[in-house]
Amino acid sequence: MSKEIVIDVRPEKCTGCLICQLACSLVHHKLFNPSLAKISIKFVGDEREITFTEDCDRCGTCARFCAYGALEVKGGA
Amino acid sequence: MSKLGGYAGSVLYVDLSKGEVEKKPLDLDLAKNYLGGLGASIKLAYDLLRPRTDPLSPENVVVIGAGPMVGTLAPGSSRVCAVTKLPANRAIGWAGAGGCSFGCMLKNAGYDHVVIRGRSPKPVYLKVFDDEVEICDAGWLWGKGVERTTEELWREHGRPTGVIAIGQAGENLVKFSMAFVDKTSTLGRGGLGAVMGSKNLKAIVAKGTKGVGFSDPKFVRLCYELFERIKRYSRLKEWQEFGLLMSLPVLPREVYSEKLKKARISCVSCPIGDKDIIEIKEGRFKGLIKYTSSAVNVAMPMLYGLPYDEAIKCVAALDDYGMDMFEFFAVIDTVNKLYDEGVITKEFLESKIEYNYDSLIEWAERVAYRKGFGNVLAEGLAGLVEKFGSRAMKCAPPMVKWLTAYIGPRGPVVWNRFGTMEFGQLVGQRGPHAAPGGSPTYFAVRPLQDFVTHLDRMGVPEDAVKRILPRPYEWPQGMRYGLVSPDDEMGLNVGRFTRYAEDWIMVLASLGVCARAQINRFYSAKLLADLFSALTGIDIDKRELMKCGERAWNLLRVANVREGFSRKDDEPPESWFAEPTFVDYCKGTVKITKEIVDMFLDDYYEERGWNKDGVPTREKLLGLGLEKVLEDLEKLGPAV
Numbered sequence: 260m261s262k263e264i265v266i267d268v269r270p271e272k273c274t275g276c277l278i279c280q281l282a283c284s285l286v287h288h289k290l291f292n293p294s295l296a297k298i299s300i301k302f303v304g305d306e307r308e309i310t311f312t313e314d315c316d317r318c319g320t321c322a323r324f325c326a327y328g329a330l331e332v333k334g335g336a
Numbered sequence: 337m338s339k340l341g342g343y344a345g346s347v348l349y350v351d352l353s354k355g356e357v358e359k360k361p362l363d364l365d366l367a368k369n370y371l372g373g374l375g376a377s378i379k380l381a382y383d384l385l386r387p388r389t390d391p392l393s394p395e396n397v398v399v400i401g402a403g404p405m406v407g408t409l410a411p412g413s414s415r416v417c418a419v420t421k422l423p424a425n426r427a428i429g430w431a432g433a434g435g436c437s438f439g440c441m442l443k444n445a446g447y448d449h450v451v452i453r454g455r456s457p458k459p460v461y462l463k464v465f466d467d468e469v470e471i472c473d474a475g476w477l478w479g480k481g482v483e484r485t486t487e488e489l490w491r492e493h494g495r496p497t498g499v500i501a502i503g504q505a506g507e508n509l510v511k512f513s514m515a516f517v518d519k520t521s522t523l524g525r526g527g528l529g530a531v532m533g534s535k536n537l538k539a540i541v542a543k544g545t546k547g548v549g550f551s552d553p554k555f556v557r558l559c560y561e562l563f564e565r566i567k568r569y570s571r572l573k574e575w576q577e578f579g580l581l582m583s584l585p586v587l588p589r590e591v592y593s594e595k596l597k598k599a600r601i602s603c604v605s606c607p608i609g610d611k612d613i614i615e616i617k618e619g620r621f622k623g624l625i626k627y628t629s630s631a632v633n634v635a636m637p638m639l640y641g642l643p644y645d646e647a648i649k650c651v652a653a654l655d656d657y658g659m660d661m662f663e664f665f666a667v668i669d670t671v672n673k674l675y676d677e678g679v680i681t682k683e684f685l686e687s688k689i690e691y692n693y694d695s696l697i698e699w700a701e702r703v704a705y706r707k708g709f710g711n712v713l714a715e716g717l718a719g720l721v722e723k724f725g726s727r728a729m730k731c732a733p734p735m736v737k738w739l740t741a742y743i744g745p746r747g748p749v750v751w752n753r754f755g756t757m758e759f760g761q762l763v764g765q766r767g768p769h770a771a772p773g774g775s776p777t778y779f780a781v782r783p784l785q786d787f788v789t790h791l792d793r794m795g796v797p798e799d800a801v802k803r804i805l806p807r808p809y810e811w812p813q814g815m816r817y818g819l820v821s822p823d824d825e826m827g828l829n830v831g832r833f834t835r836y837a838e839d840w841i842m843v844l845a846s847l848g849v850c851a852r853a854q855i856n857r858f859y860s861a862k863l864l865a866d867l868f869s870a871l872t873g874i875d876i877d878k879r880e881l882m883k884c885g886e887r888a889w890n891l892l893r894v895a896n897v898r899e900g901f902s903r904k905d906d907e908p909p910e911s912w913f914a915e916p917t918f919v920d921y922c923k924g925t926v927k928i929t930k931e932i933v934d935m936f937l938d939d940y941y942e943e944r945g946w947n948k949d950g951v952p953t954r955e956k957l958l959g960l961g962l963e964k965v966l967e968d969l970e971k972l973g974p975a976v
Contacts, residue, residue: 278604281407281605285409290548291407294444294544305598324409324563326609327609
């Protein structure tokens with residue numbers, strides 16, 4: 260598994276596309292399944308909250324797929 | 337069906353009269369011949385709908401579908417569709433919407449399609465949560481608008497539950513009522529809302545945990561490469577920032593950015609994020625928050641002179657009732673003209689309907705609840721013609737198949753170049769519809785050479801490209817159009833082009849890719865064939881893929897021929913030929929006359945392999961493997 264990295268999280272930029280969850284489940288479960296993702300996008304009112312499960316290894320896949328800058332690998336790695 | 341990648345693998349059949357649900361495996365032939373999504377929904381509806389069924393009877397069918405790419409990482413693939421017989425014009429119509437979370441959640445629940453028949457004795461909603469499928473009481477939701485209904489269902493079931501809901505207009509069988517996906521995307525101009533209302537079906541909710549698989553890791557690689565391409569697109573940030581305002585600047589960008597924009601939101605898997613949460617930040621409606629498929633939509637009543645905040649509040653009310661704004665304004669325009677003509681008298685209506693906020697809001701309520709004269713408007717343009725006869729025909733805005741052709745030289749969407757979107761309003765099978773013909777010529781006045789690339793991307797055969805883009809000196813048809821020199825050249829045979837534009841949209845909608853050009857411009861027929869093959873494990877090339885789209889469009893045509901539709905229903909509105917007329921797409925110098933449109937229609941039918949009356953020929957149907965459909969058609973008699 261890839262080395263743990265730091266991810267900058269900016270929920271205000273999140274559009275709720277769930278691409279991060281789809282990519283995460285793909286890498287860890289070989290399936291497109293948002294419910295299995297280690298990252299979670301919660302819709303709270305008109306805002307979005309971004310959380311990670313305890314066993315998330317910060318592989319950075321979610322950030323690499325994010326097109327909105329809501330998730331970015333710190334230092335641009 | 338053995339488990340293929342991409343497909344959830346099941347179709348859910350719901351009989352609301354009996355209160356029964358049944359899960360059946362998805363037929364492999366349906367996947368192979370129609371891809372899924374829209375194409376497969378048309379086939380499922382065709383097989384179940386008896387000709388001449390009353391659209392608001394329990395016998396009408398609603399088929400909801402999400403294609404094989406929905407719920408995957410294929411960018412911009414969350415499209416949901418619905419097929420039903422529409423009450424506004426009795427056409428077998430299709431509707432498509434950005435699926436927000438609904439499409440992805442339906443697939444994750446384990447279903448590619450939901451087929452709904454019958455009529456519940458009381459208001460219900462359908463809950464589809466993995467194997468927990470239930471017809472639930474909706475007494476507590478009935479009478480509520482789209483927004484409140486969706487919010488209540490989210491409160492009850494949590495998010496990201498996908499919700500398709502109707503408002504009061506659908507409950508009260510308004511002929512131009514729609515359904516809304518996640519209170520954001522519109523689904524079913526022409527009365528899908530009323531069809532759901534007639535079934536006492538307030539909403540469908542979906543959520544699931546099953547995931548969507550793939551057959552070959554090549555699919556993942558192709559998706560990744562596509563994402564990288566999109567992220568490198570030089571105008572991505574601009575599109576993410578302004579969305580459809582880029583191509584339809586109905587609202588000044590500074591008004592949008594400074595006074596309205598709260599957040600951009602996306603359908604699942606979309607890197608463009610082309611939907612909006614709008615917040616009015618000042619004035620009478622300060623604090624109003626509105627979800628919409630685009631800021632362009634909520635600004636539309638500005639075309640009638642309303643200031644932006646009143647326009648938004650007005651669309652918010654229409655959306656909440658669940659009805660189409662174009663038809664709403666079309667019936668109001670018609671009524672006012674009938675009033676001027678003295679056809680509608682004070683006996684019916686005290687005075688003309690004013691185009692100001694308070695008046696429009698009041699009439700929205702009257703129509704949605706069928707109060708007083710609002711009951712007449714609720715029947716749509718066809719209802720007005722039925723009541724007031726030929727005089728209403730003369731007073732109505734340009735219409736095709738009883739729905740307003742809203743893109744034209746006199747608006748409401750003011751546009752005078754005659755491209756595939758404009759011509760497509762005639763041959764659109766449910767009536768005027770921006771999507772099927774539109775995509776290629778959404779963006780105006782592109783140089784002709786761009787179309788060569790574009791046509792190739794859409795998988796159009798070389799010989800057809802020559803027919804669509806004839807050079808004037810190689811172009812005998814040029815004379816037919818009254819064009820005598822290269823300077824007069826129209827350069828684009830819109831009729832022939834529209835056939836391929838429709839097939840292209842059909843393929844996209846069947847796979848689940850967005851109809852909007854800003855996302856599907858990154859796809860080609862070749863790429864889609866490669867994605868489909870790697871995803872599902874069904875090998876297909878681009879020619880066969882496009883044939884699936886053509887097959888579905890032909891099947892839908894036969895479904896409508898069975899209902900009595902033919903060339904007479906594709907005829908252009910007379911008012912298109914009064915000044916100001918449409919002009920040719922490329923140069924804008926040739927006026928589009930009735931003769932030109934008639935020739936485009938001839939060319940369109942010829943390119944489709946249909947006869948002059950717009951009926952698919954025997955050879956065409958056999959070539960598409962539609963032998964059984966041909967038998968159905970031949971049963972109708974020698975006239976077709």
